[in-house]
Amino acid sequence: MKLLRLGHYYSHHCFLPRRRLTSTVTSIPKICIVGSGPASFYTAQHLIKTVPRVEVDIYEQLPVPFGLVRFGVAPDHPEVKNVINTFTKTAKSPQLRFVGNVTLGRDLSLKELRNAYHAVVLAYGADKDRELGLKGEQLGNVVSARRFVGWYNGLPCDTDFPVNLDVEEAAVLGHGNVALDVARLLLTPIDKLKSTDITEHALEALSRSRVRHVKVIGRRGPLQVAFTIKELREMLNLPDCITVCNPFDFETVRSAVPNLERPRRRLTELLCKAADLSPSGNVDSNSRQFHLVFFRSPLSFQPSPDVPDTVGSMQLEVNQLDEQQHAVPTGSTETVQCGLVLRSIGYRSTQADPDVPFDIDRGHIPNISGVVQPGLYVAGWLATGPIGVILSTMTQAFGVGRAVEADVSSGRVDVSQARPGHTAIGKLLNDRGVTTVSWKDWERIDAVEQSRGKNVGKPREKIVDINEMLAVSVGTGGT
Incomplete structure (x- = not known):
């Protein structure tokens, strides 16, 4: 469907008063988000609040979450990082699963995600210069x-x-x-x-x-x-x-x-x-x-x-x-x-997977209010280009959440048939020998970082080596 037609639809439907899902929904809506920065967590937060029974799986390239909040906010701006507390509350919802150390385009493809989930939200940011x-x-x-x-x-x-x-x-x-x-x-x-x-x-x-x-x-x-x-x-x-x-x-x-x-x-x-x-x-x-x-x-x-x-x-x-x-x-x-x-x-974004519809000249994924096509969405800098601060990212991500909610509610995204979600993707990653990191695994990393930081009078001492992160995540490395 052309973006023009999408624009006509979403200008009339995306921002109507929130509605609950209709009674035709018989399966659990399964949605995955690629990336775990602010855009990802704000989108997940909106979906969990508004889409009944939804299951949201977040796939992150690194073993640790939070994207630019962890790696982009200046060390002398701890008040900005307080948003991590909100994201942690969202992550602990029984409706959300965090899967770290998984790279789109290397460990799995966009096609595999779209086959496993009712909807996919790309929110992997802009990590190039x-x-x-x-x-x-x-x-x-x-x-x-x-x-x-x-x-x-x-x-x-x-x-x-x-x-x-x-x-x-x-x-x-x-x-x-x-x-x-x-x-x-x-x-x-x-x-x-x-x-x-x-x-x-x-x-x-x-x-x-x-x-x-x-x-x-x-x-x-x-x-x-x-x-x-x-x-x-x-x-x-x-x-x-x-x-x-x-x-x-x-x-x-x-x-x-x-x-x-x-x-x-x-x-x-x-x-x-x-x-x-x-x-x-x-x-x-x-x-x-x-x-x-x-x-x-x-x-x-x-x-x-x-x-x-x-x-x-x-x-x-x-x-x-x-x-x-x-x-x-x-x-x-x-x-x-x-x-x-x-x-x-x-900064500039990249095309993480050959099937990602990427505009190389503009450095983002073409979209209308976060909608690429029904079932495929984009949030954060990958949608807008590298502009704005966390507050503007929150506003944009909530808009993407509303668009997904509207598509599920209207039937444009058909959730009447069950999708395997992480059951299929988890098996695929295991078969490919990918070591994944769960939220509890991240909490082990977090505890070790805070402990090391306390010893030197800092909030945390970040682990900077991926292999050490993985070892700590399973309890075999570091104190």
């Missing part, structure tokens, strides 16, 4: 901010992330929340991080870091930044750190402030205040410095004269905004010194 495609990008220490975040948050594939912090000048490309997160972690006094759940290997590396100056560079101006006021305020309040801005970047900003929507107005007012307080003369080079740089785009990366296979500087193009607020080059360039460059220009 966008690259710039610029000369010198392959140099050492031109790295992904996403992988840097994974490194300090304990993502197993990023444990050996090759980053060298034995430099004084760092640059972060991008003006989003992730850019400010990595800048903040680089400039935060190490004692402030010791009581967080940052990984021990990252804590040790950051304790030896020589990074003193971090430039956060964006191609447009103060009115177009994508970060939020909370993250900016934290940067401005960092102890023993000086914020540096170019006052000329704010010449036309102040006159626009009164006409801005309240959230943007408050953010811009704080930016203007930071610019007003920015030192006008020379700054002590030994001080920690956070530079907010506007109207600049990277052109190329040059090697260090001392270490030719590592970045030493970056050429920037100076931009101005056209009438549509697009960044256009002025023809002027400048060079900045930087021994570390972190790209923070966005």
